[in-house]
Amino acid sequence: DAGVIQSPRHEVTEMGQEVTLRCKPISGHNSLFWYRQTMMRGLELLIYFNNNVPIDDSGMPEDRFSAKMPNASFSTLKIQPSEPRDSAVYFCASSWAPGGGSPLHFGNGTRLTVT
Amino acid sequence: GQQLNQSPQSMFIQEGEDVSMNCTSSSIFNTWLWYKQDPGEGPVLLIALYKAGELTSNGRLTAQFGITRKDSFLNISASIPSDVGIYFCAGSNNDMRFGAGTRLTVKP
Numbered sequence: 060d061a062g063v064i065q066s067p068r069h070e071v072t073e074m075g076q077e078v079t080l081r082c083k084p085i086s087g088h089n090s091l092f093w094y095r096q097t098m099m100r101g102l103e104l105l106i107y108f109n110n111n112v113p114i115d116d117s118g119m120p121e122d123r124f125s126a127k128m129p130n131a132s133f134s135t136l137k138i139q140p141s142e143p144r145d146s147a148v149y150f151c152a153s154s155w156a157p158g159g160g161s162p163l164h165f166g167n168g169t170r171l172t173v174t
Numbered sequence: 175g176q177q178l179n180q181s182p183q184s185m186f187i188q189e190g191e192d193v194s195m196n197c198t199s200s201s202i203f204n205t206w207l208w209y210k211q212d213p214g215e216g217p218v219l220l221i222a223l224y225k226a227g228e229l230t231s232n233g234r235l236t237a238q239f240g241i242t243r244k245d246s247f248l249n250i251s252a253s254i255p256s257d258v259g260i261y262f263c264a265g266s267n268n269d270m271r272f273g274a275g276t277r278l279t280v281k282p
Contacts, residue, residue, distance in 0.1 A: 063216075092270065102217075102262065102272040115269060150216050162207060163270055165216030 061085070065151050065166035073174055077139040080169045082151030083132055092163060093126055093136050094150040102150070108134065141173045177201075180263050180273030187253055188281050195276040196247040197263030205266040206239050206246035210259050211275070217262055221248070253280050 064083040072078055084091050092107040106116040111128045119126070123142070128134040138145055148170050152163035180197045187193060197206070205224055209217035221232050223239035223246060230237055236249045246263055258280050263273040 094272075101274045104269055104271065107269055152216070161266075162219045162222050163217075163264075165218070167214070167216050 063151055063153050063164055063166035065149075065169050067169060068167065069170045069172075071172045071174065072141055074142055075140045076173075077137065078141045078145075078171060078173075080136040080149050080151075080171070082134045082136070082166060084134070084151070084153030085155075085164055086132065088153035088155050088164070089131065090154045090156065090161070091128060091134050092152045092154075093134070094152065096148045096150060096168070097146075105136070138171075141171075143173045146171055146173050178263060178265055178271055178273040180276060182276055183274065184277040184279070186279045186281065189253060189255060191253055193250040193253055193257070193278060194247060195261060195263075196245065197265075197273045198245040199265055200244070201265070202243040203265035203267060204243070206237070207264040207266065207270070208235075208237050208246070208248045209262045209264060209272075211262065212259050217272075220261075250278075253278075255280050255282050 066081045090109050093105040095103050095105055105118045106126045107114055108128045124138055126136045148168040150165050150168045152165045154161040154163050178197050178199050207222045208220045210220050211217040221230050221237040226239055226243050227241050228239040234251045238247055260275040260277050262275045264270050
C-alpha cells in the first residue's frame with residue numbers, strides 16, 4: 060500500500076507566483092481532503108471531495124485558492140497568486156467512505172514557503 | 175462552527191509516567207479519533223471511536239468516546255521516548271475537524 064502521495068515535498072516561491080500542489084489518494088478511497096497546517100491555526104480543513112465531487116469548500120480562504128479532482132486518483136490545490144501568508148504545510152488525506160468518521164490517511168504534506 | 179478544544183497544549187513528563195489528554199466540543203460528533211504527528215510527517219491514526227461510551231485500547235493507549243458525544247480522552251500508560259510528538263483529537267460527522275494538538279515531550 061503506497062499511501063497518500065503528495066508532491067512536491069517542499070515548494071519555495073515568490074509572492075505573486077502560481078503554486079500547484081498535487082495529491083494521489085490511496086487506491087479505492089473515494090473521499091479526499093485538503094488541510095492546511097500552521098502554528099497559529101493548527102489543522103484547517105480547506106475542502107473535501109466525495110467521488111471526485113467537491114462537497115464542502117467553505118474552508119478555502121479566498122478566491123486565490125482552487126482545488127480540482129479530475130479523476131479518482133488525482134487532485135490538485137492551486138494558489139494564484141500566492142502571498143507570504145499562504146506559507147504553511149498543506150496536507151492531503153483520503154478515506155474509503157464519504158465522511159461518517161471513516162479514518163483519514165494523510166500524506167506527508169507539502170511545505171510551502173512564499174517569500 | 176465545530177470547534178474542538180484540546181488540552182493540555184503541551185506536556186513534559188518523565189519516561190514511565192502516564193499521560194492523559196482530552197478534547198471537548200460544543201457540537202456532537204458521530205466519531206472521535208486520535209492521531210499522532212511526528213516531525214515532517216502527516217498525522218497517523220492511533221484510535222478511532224464510533225460509539226458513545228466506547229472505551230478502546232491499542233497497546234499502551236486507551237481512548238474513550240464521551241457519553242454526551244461531545245468529548246473524548248486519550249491516555250498513554252508507561253510513556254517511552256518514542257511517544258514524543260503532537261497528538262490530535264478529531265471529531266467527525268461528514269467531514270473531520272481537528273483539535274489544536276497536545277505536544278508531548280518525554281524525558282528519558
